[in-house]
Amino acid sequence: MTTPKNPKSEEGCPAEGLLKQLSGKWKPQIFRLALESPLRFNSLLRQIQGSNRQSLSVALKELESEGLLEKTVIQLKPLHIEYVLSERGKSLVAVFRQLEGLL
Amino acid sequence: MTTPKNPKSEEGCPAEGLLKQLSGKWKPQIFRLALESPLRFNSLLRQIQGSNRQSLSVALKELESEGLLEKTVIQLKPLHIEYVLSERGKSLVAVFRQLEGLL
DNA sequence: ACAATAAGTCAGAAAAAGATGACTACCCCA
DNA sequence: TGGGGTAGTCATCTTTTTCTGACTTATTGT
Numbered sequence: 001m002t003t004p005k006n007p008k009s010e011e012g013c014p015a016e017g018l019l020k021q022l023s024g025k026w027k028p029q030i031f032r033l034a035l036e037s038p039l040r041f042n043s044l045l046r047q048i049q050g051s052n053r054q055s056l057s058v059a060l061k062e063l064e065s066e067g068l069l070e071k072t073v074i075q076l077k078p079l080h081i082e083y084v085l086s087e088r089g090k091s092l093v094a095v096f097r098q099l100e101g102l103l
Numbered sequence: 104m105t106t107p108k109n110p111k112s113e114e115g116c117p118a119e120g121l122l123k124q125l126s127g128k129w130k131p132q133i134f135r136l137a138l139e140s141p142l143r144f145n146s147l148l149r150q151i152q153g154s155n156r157q158s159l160s161v162a163l164k165e166l167e168s169e170g171l172l173e174k175t176v177i178q179l180k181p182l183h184i185e186y187v188l189s190e191r192g193k194s195l196v197a198v199f200r201q202l203e204g205l206l
Numbered sequence: 207a208c209a210a211t212a213a214g215t216c217a218g219a220a221a222a223a224g225a226t227g228a229c230t231a232c233c234c235c236a
Numbered sequence: 237t238g239g240g241g242t243a244g245t246c247a248t249c250t251t252t253t254t255c256t257g258a259c260t261t262a263t264t265g266t
Binding site: 211220230 | 237238239240241242243244245246247248249250251252253254255256257258259260261262263264265266
């Protein structure tokens with residue numbers, strides 16, 4: 001179910017919420033890596049140097065609740081969990097690329 | 104003088120810096136108002152309800168140092184100071200609009 | 207049985223961001 | 237001379253974010 005989150009919508013401007021969702025520590029990096037391939041927790045933790053479990057956990061949870069990433073459990077033993085770009089996430093790709101283009 | 108700021112470039116991703124520059128409290132609102140017309144400090148303070156001198160001052164200073172806004176002194180007595188979108192700022196307009204388009 | 211990997215959670219500490227209230231400096235008007 | 241407007245700064249407090257280290261649950265390999 002897509003609950004794109006809107007608890008206290010105190011936005012004075014439409015772009016604000018979206019901007020918040022993409023900023024926040026580690027989020028741009030996570031998002032960027034998600035453009036390339038599905039993400040897995042411990043792997044991400046190793047890839048993003050300087051990051052930590054807690055923060056990544058929170059960031060992933062937020063990106064998920066914002067509807068940018070989707071979490072899937074892969075039935076392998078031991079269980080693997082993958083985070084992949086949702087449809088909404090994909091719709092932001094263009095913006096992201098454009099942002100990268102602008103130095 | 105364009106010193107777009109890059110003191111501790113610890114970015115793991117190009118879009119990250121840009122994202123940071125546009126987020127931060129009040130910044131999206133400031134930027135959005137700047138799309139419409141030049142900004143003046145006290146006027147802004149009155150327009151953006153909930154904001155405060157200090158935070159706006161900091162935000163404007165940052166937007167300026169990031170090269171998104173330009174500060175000009177208007178030689179009227181008493182002096183007026185205007186913040187207008189820089190060239191770089193204008194280059195972000197498209198992104199901003201696109202962001203607004205995406206819900 | 208023991209160590210290791212996967213994916214986390216939790217409480218508390220530290221750091222960063224934001225808000226508040228007082229104050230500055232300059233100018234204008236009555 | 238005092239009040240009001242311009243555009244801020246400064247020190248301090250509070251709130252929010254982020255980090256650290258310990259701990260958890262489940263499974264696999266030796």
